[in-house]
Amino acid sequence: MPRYNGGFIGTDGLDAPDPPTNVTPTAGNAQVSVAFTAPTDTGTSAITGFVAQVSSSGDDYSAGSNTGSSSPIVVSSLSNGTSYTAKVWAINAYGTSAPSDASSSFTPVQPPRGLFAGGVVPSFTNKIEYIEISTTGNSSDFGDLSLARRWLAGASSSTRAVWFSGKTSALQNIIEYSTIFSLGNTTDFGDLSVICQLGEACSSSTRAVHGLGLTGSGAVNTLEYVTISSTGDSTDFGDFTSTDSARGSGSSSTTRGIFTGLSNSAETNKIEYITIASTGNATDFGDLTVSRYATASTANSTRSVTIGGLGGGSYRNEMDYITIASTGNATDFGDQDINGGWRAGVASSTRGVVAGANGYIYNMDYITIASAGNSTDFGSFSNGGESYGSASSAHGGLS
Numbered sequence: 400m401p402r403y404n405g406g407f408i409g410t411d412g413l414d415a416p417d418p419p420t421n422v423t424p425t426a427g428n429a430q431v432s433v434a435f436t437a438p439t440d441t442g443t444s445a446i447t448g449f450v451a452q453v454s455s456s457g458d459d460y461s462a463g464s465n466t467g468s469s470s471p472i473v474v475s476s477l478s479n480g481t482s483y484t485a486k487v488w489a490i491n492a493y494g495t496s497a498p499s500d501a502s503s504s505f506t507p508v509q510p511p512r513g514l515f516a517g518g519v520v521p522s523f524t525n526k527i528e529y530i531e532i533s534t535t536g537n538s539s540d541f542g543d544l545s546l547a548r549r550w551l552a553g554a555s556s557s558t559r560a561v562w563f564s565g566k567t568s569a570l571q572n573i574i575e576y577s578t579i580f581s582l583g584n585t586t587d588f589g590d591l592s593v594i595c596q597l598g599e600a601c602s603s604s605t606r607a608v609h610g611l612g613l614t615g616s617g618a619v620n621t622l623e624y625v626t627i628s629s630t631g632d633s634t635d636f637g638d639f640t641s642t643d644s645a646r647g648s649g650s651s652s653t654t655r656g657i658f659t660g661l662s663n664s665a666e667t668n669k670i671e672y673i674t675i676a677s678t679g680n681a682t683d684f685g686d687l688t689v690s691r692y693a694t695a696s697t698a699n700s701t702r703s704v705t706i707g708g709l710g711g712g713s714y715r716n717e718m719d720y721i722t723i724a725s726t727g728n729a730t731d732f733g734d735q736d737i738n739g740g741w742r743a744g745v746a747s748s749t750r751g752v753v754a755g756a757n758g759y760i761y762n763m764d765y766i767t768i769a770s771a772g773n774s775t776d777f778g779s780f781s782n783g784g785e786s787y788g789s790a791s792s793a794h795g796g797l798s
Contacts, residue, residue, distance in 0.1 A: 414443035415494030419487040424505040425471075429479055431505055434471040435487045444492045453483045457501070460486055477507045509580055510534070511793035513745030514560050515754050516544055516553060516577075519784030520741070523547040523567050526782045527577060527585075528754075530763070532747040532791065537778040538754070538763070542584040545575055552649070553743075553788035554600040554607035555579065556627045557797050560790035561588060563600055563609045570594035570615055574625065574633065579792045589632040591623060597663070600788075601649035601656035602627065603675045603796045608636055608656055612645035618663035620644045622673070622681070637680040639671060648705065648744070650698035651675060651796035652723040659687060659705045660694035666710040667692060670721065670729065675796070685728040688719050693740035697751030698723065698795035699768045704732055706753050706774075709740040714757055720771070723795070733773040736764050741785035746794040754780045755787060 417438035425432045433451040451472040452460040462483060463474045477483065482504050489496040511532040517524060525547040528538040544551075544562065551565030560577045562585065564570070572594045575585040591611065598612030608624045620642045623633035645663035649656060656673045658681065668691075670684040691710030696703060704720045716738045719729035739756030746752070746768065753774070754763040761783035764774035 414491070416440065416442040416446055416489040416491050416496045418496040418499045419449065419489055420499060422485055422487050422499045422502040424485050424502045426505040426507045428510055429477050429507050430473055430475040431477060431483065431485060431507060432471045432473050433485045433487060433502070435499065437470065438489055438496065442491050442493060446489050446491050448490045450488045450490065450495070451485055453477065453485045455481055455483050457484060460498075479507045479509050482506045509792070511747035511791060512579055513752055513791040514541060514553070514577065514579065514789065515743050515745070515780070515782065516562055516788040517547070517551045517565055518549045518743070518755065518787035519782065520549055520786050523549050524782060524784070528780065528782050530745070530752060530778070532745060532750055532752055532793070535765070535777050538780050538782070541582050542577065544585050545587065546571065546573060549786040550596040551788040552598045552600040552609055553790035554602035554609065554627070554649075555790035555792065555794070556602065556604050557792045559627055561607050561625065561627055562788050564591060564595045564598055564612070565788070566596040570596050579790070588630045589625065591633050592635070597645040599647045599649040599658055599661070601651040601658070601675065601796065603651060603653055606675055608673060608675060609633065610639060610644055610647070610649070610658060610661070613663055618643050618645040624678070636678050637673065639681045640683060641669075646692040648694045648696035650696040650703040650746075651794065652698065652700050653796055653798070655723050657684065657696070657698065657703045657721070657723060659696060660692040660708055662692050666690035684726050685721065687729045688731055689715060689717050691715055691740070695742035695744040695753050697744035697746040697753065697766070697768065699746060699748050700795045700798045702768050703795070704751055704766065704768060705729065706744060707735050707739045707742055707756070714738040714740050718766070718774070732771045733766070735774045736776065737762070743787035743789035745789050745791035747791065748793055748798045752777055754789075755783060755785050757785050759783045760785070
């Protein structure tokens with residue numbers, strides 16, 4: 400078989416190795432791990448190394464490179480969100496092989512991030528904390544809200560978190576936003592139609608829908624929405640089925656928003672849903688296994704899990720799940736590791752994480768959404784307390 404010289408080194412192309420095969424990329428955060436099979440025909444002498452190079456155009460393999468003595472080779476300093484392919488060359492003392500066949504395309508991505516804002520009862524805080532959802536560990540400081548408050552709601556696209564309402568010494572109609580992958584303080588977004596607290600929110604990649612919850616004149620059933628990538632005041636969306644709709648939690652798929660625990664006056668087992676891209680009133684979905692309020696929710700694109708809450712005069716450890724595209728009653732998922740309510744949940748496509756709880760709880764725990772089972776310790780939440788807003792870069796409404 401003829402040998403090749405690819406132009407890197409060497410003087411005798413007939414003595415270079417054959418190209419590597421089976422080039423397989425695994426994308427990471429601004430990098431790729433390129434696995435491959437070394438050639439069995441190494442040429443006149445042993446292989447001394449390999450070169451992996453990537454291309455964003457499919458023809459110019461100069462977007463990034465690295466060398467190594469074996470598979471895999473990691474190529475760093477790539478752009479998250481950009482599609483690439485990779486090729487690998489084998490090198491011996493006499494020359495460089497022809498390039499391998501191009502790999503399948505891959506896109507480096509930032510690991511999914513979750514944010515928790517405000518909260519802490521009976522006092523208030525302006526702190527925002529963040530976690531990397533795919534790992535475990537303690538939360539870290541992100542920045543500050545414009546105003547210290549609790550009982551706010553959060554929703555997000557893959558890049559922006561939007562924070563709604565809340566309470567300090569008075570109710571608020573604030574809407575503000577954070578850029579999820581840039582640490583820092585919030586920026587003003589606009590205003591809700593009324594001052595309120597104890598609402599709930601859900602979102603798709605483009606729209607966030609907020610249930611106003613408890614206003615200065617009592618609980619309401621009003622839903623309002625914003626376009627996440629813009630700024631401006633909220634717009635009427637429709638109504639929940641009951642005017643007594645507050646103290647619940649929201650989650651979503653790419654098409655549907657799910658709301659559970661919607662009651663300001665007593666425990667409830669109601670689950671309601673909306674179609675996020677349209678406007679209109681919520682529709683009954685089914686029932687939770689246990690009536691409660693002060694729930695947390697987390698979801699991937701197919702399944703929503705309702706976690707904990709307050710029911711029957713005590714805090715609960717139950718977790719229930721539903722299949723979002725259907726309707727019907729919830730099914731037992733497992734137990735959270737504490738009896739707790741007023742928690743906040745974030746999600747990636749595979750994992751849900753909940754933080755805080757009644758009684759200044761400093762723990763976080765996680766579940767694997769596609770399976771069922773009890774929660775597992777994630778780490779310590781430095782802003783211990785309850786009643787946060789939460790948002791994440793890879794929840795069910797985005798995938």
